[in-house]
Amino acid sequence: MEELGKRIRQRREELGWTQDDLAQKFPLKSGKQTISRWESGKHEPGLADIKRLAELLDVTIIWLIEGTEPDLKVMQQPPAGYILMPAEEVVDMQRRLIKQQQDEIDRQKV
Structure with missing residues (x-):
């Protein structure tokens, strides 16, 4: 070293x-x-x-x-087929999906 x-x-x-x-x-x-x-x-x-x-x-x-630095540009790129999204947007989408699924379940009960 x-x-x-x-x-x-x-x-x-x-x-x-x-x-x-x-x-x-x-x-x-x-x-x-x-x-x-x-x-x-x-x-x-x-x-x-x-x-x-x-x-x-x-x-x-x-x-x-x-003696080198990581290439942060490469590390920030998502793998092929993926996109980067703010965490808040992901959580919001999950909440809407859960609500939509719950509504569908409620409709099937009737």
């Missing part, structure tokens, strides 16, 4: 932070030494540390680990 360390350093420097700055924002026992080990690839942060790093550095966990 040497690349992870490079991304930590890259983002830290983009923010204008030193290793000490990041260590102070991130409560670590060894502070700067831990940050240095992560950035050099000598040690890897655990999952909880990666999550906290992503929050502090204002990046996604995916970017920290893989």
Whole structure:
């Protein structure tokens, strides 16, 4: 995960932070030494540390680990044959359908 360390350093420097700055924002026992080990690839942060790093550095966990961002446009497209609708509209349609079915049941009882 040497690349992870490079991304930590890259983002830290983009923010204008030193290793000490990041260590102070991130409560670590060894502070700067831990940050240095992560950035050099000598040690890897655990999952909880990666999550906290992503929050502090204002990046996604995916970017920290893989160096890429998900394509949100692709993720927002519904599968073929489906459409996106606001939840309120779906709930309203369900209520109307239930009422229509109840009316049909009531008519059949007569």
